[in-house]
Amino acid sequence: xxxxxxxxxxxxxxxxxxxxxxxxxxxxxxxxxxxxxxxxxxxxxxxxxxxxxxxxxxxxxxxxxxxxxxxxxxxxxxxxxxxxxxxxxxxxxxxxxxxxxxxxxxxxxxxxxxxxxxxxxxxxxxxxxxxxxxxxxxxxxxxxxxxxxxxxxxxxxxxxxxxxxxxxxxxxxxxxxxxxxxxxxxxxxxxxxxxxxxxxxxxxxxxxxxxxxxxxxxxxxxxxxxxxxxxxxxxxxxxxxxxxxxxxxxxxxxxxxxxxxxxxxxxxxxxxxxxxxxxxxxxxxxxxxxxxxxxxxxxxxxxxxxxxxxxxxxxxxxxxxxxxxxxxxxxxxxxxxxxxxxxxxxxxxxxxxxxxxxxxxxxxxxxxxxxxxxxxxxxxxxxxxxxxxxxxxxxxxxxxxxxxxxxxxxxxxxxxxxxxxxxxxxxxxxxxxxxxxxxxxxxxxxxxxxxxxxxxxxxxxxxxxxxxxxxxxxxxxxxx
Numbered sequence: 001x002x003x004x005x006x007x008x009x010x011x012x013x014x015x016x017x018x019x020x021x022x023x024x025x026x027x028x029x030x031x032x033x034x035x036x037x038x039x040x041x042x043x044x045x046x047x048x049x050x051x052x053x054x055x056x057x058x059x060x061x062x063x064x065x066x067x068x069x070x071x072x073x074x075x076x077x078x079x080x081x082x083x084x085x086x087x088x089x090x091x092x093x094x095x096x097x098x099x100x101x102x103x104x105x106x107x108x109x110x111x112x113x114x115x116x117x118x119x120x121x122x123x124x125x126x127x128x129x130x131x132x133x134x135x136x137x138x139x140x141x142x143x144x145x146x147x148x149x150x151x152x153x154x155x156x157x158x159x160x161x162x163x164x165x166x167x168x169x170x171x172x173x174x175x176x177x178x179x180x181x182x183x184x185x186x187x188x189x190x191x192x193x194x195x196x197x198x199x200x201x202x203x204x205x206x207x208x209x210x211x212x213x214x215x216x217x218x219x220x221x222x223x224x225x226x227x228x229x230x231x232x233x234x235x236x237x238x239x240x241x242x243x244x245x246x247x248x249x250x251x252x253x254x255x256x257x258x259x260x261x262x263x264x265x266x267x268x269x270x271x272x273x274x275x276x277x278x279x280x281x282x283x284x285x286x287x288x289x290x291x292x293x294x295x296x297x298x299x300x301x302x303x304x305x306x307x308x309x310x311x312x313x314x315x316x317x318x319x320x321x322x323x324x325x326x327x328x329x330x331x332x333x334x335x336x337x338x339x340x341x342x343x344x345x346x347x348x349x350x351x352x353x354x355x356x357x358x359x360x361x362x363x364x365x366x367x368x369x370x371x372x373x374x375x376x377x378x379x380x381x382x383x384x385x386x387x388x389x390x391x392x393x394x395x396x397x398x399x400x401x402x403x404x405x406x407x408x409x410x411x412x413x414x415x416x417x418x419x420x421x422x423x424x425x426x427x428x429x430x431x432x433x434x435x436x437x438x439x440x441x442x443x444x445x446x447x448x449x450x451x452x453x454x455x456x457x458x459x460x461x462x463x464x465x466x467x468x469x470x471x472x473x474x475x476x477x478x479x480x
Contacts, residue, residue: 073107074382080175081378088370095363096179103165110158117151129435179367225418225443228253231302239308298385300340315347
């Protein structure tokens with residue numbers, strides 16, 4: 001849609017397609033068709049932080065995952081980890097931790113497969129400017145049926161892992177404060193082992209597609225929505241990637257550590273959220289650097305850039321190959337998110353293989369209890385990046401405060417910068433076409449945003465009712 005106001009043309013992309021949730025992009029062009037401003041707006045609001053207040057703490061891991069049907073496991077586990085701390089649980093039993101990890105890697109596997117094959121592959125296979133009638137998952141299924149089947153079956157495998165560990169494929173109940181409520185039966189284990197080799201082979205081929213595409217088009221992709229940035233993620237104590245647990249590490253665009261091995265219970269000493277009046281999504285930044293330069297990226301690109309190693313052999317070999325492109329320095333190419341996402345896909349299925357062959361999954365010691373604390377923070381590396389859950393609980397077991405900083409919120413500033421850069425590079429001074437507008441959406445899709453998860457606001461959100469007559473004159477107005 002194009003409108004003209006004050007000699008400025010306003011181009012609106014609404015909704016942004018092939019992402020989870022609802023958002024729009026506005027682009028302002030001057031009389032010479034030069035882009036003056038481009039913004040990603042999140043136009044839906046979910047008040048989970050508010051309406052879970054007063055609920056008993058043990059409901060929270062099940063309740064908050066209703067934020068999303070795409071990544072509910074991430075919220076389920078982050079909330080459970082926070083409630084572990086609230087209830088004083090220092091260390092889970094081996095069965096509980098490994099069941100949670102299996103659940104989490106099942107989530108990573110299915111989510112990365114869904115994004116790559118269903119949402120991104122049309123752009124990579126047909127081109128950014130291709131006819132939108134074929135530039136979609138139906139077009140992929142028609143021209144590349146084997147790839148379409150592969151994507152569906154990989155997602156199904158991950159979903160079945162979630163069902164076996166959480167009780168349901170979506171909005172499960174497996175993780176509880178202090179542990180887990182079921183183990184993995186031998187029958188369930190054997191059913192996953194049967195298809196495991198195929199999943200590993202398909203993961204290798206998906207990684208090859210992403211790697212080859214990036215390398216072959218690197219000259220074009222390197223400037224596409226790209227910029228130097230800081231990166232944030234969880235990291236294991238030895239510096240290895242750990243998608244389930246660890247301490248916080250932040251690095252700058254050159255790979256220098258801003259902070260490292262920070263206990264995430266103290267995240268408020270390091271991370272601040274900025275509010276802007278044109279989006280329901282906040283803008284986090286690193287406190288020691290400040291709002292102007294302290295923003296950062298999270299997700300697969302940040303995790304592969306920031307970690308020292310990956311503890312599964314094939315994914316580690318792929319990480320080294322990825323880092324060789326930039327001679328060991330962080331890779332700040334936005335479209336490289338797809339390559340790193342497929343490195344994590346392979347890593348996830350390697351971890352699933354290791355866990356399935358671990359007899360602790362058949363253990364019966366599932367829950368531990370500790371000394372009550374009343375406040376706790378749970379962090380996990382969700383498919384889209386680092387996910388923060390912070391709760392306070394009173395002596396009556398009721399939640400009194402909740403703060404959720406989800407992956408897409410961390411990436412808010414980078415996504416807006418990517419939108420503006422692509423718009424200025426590709427839309428300034430030219431006749432705007434659907435294909436050119438899709439370039440903007442391609443940059444957003446690189447982050448695999450989950451927009452519905454990411455919205456929360458600071459301050460008041462009043463309900464306003466206006467009474468007007470048939471000519472539009474305001475007769476009365478009430479706010480609550």
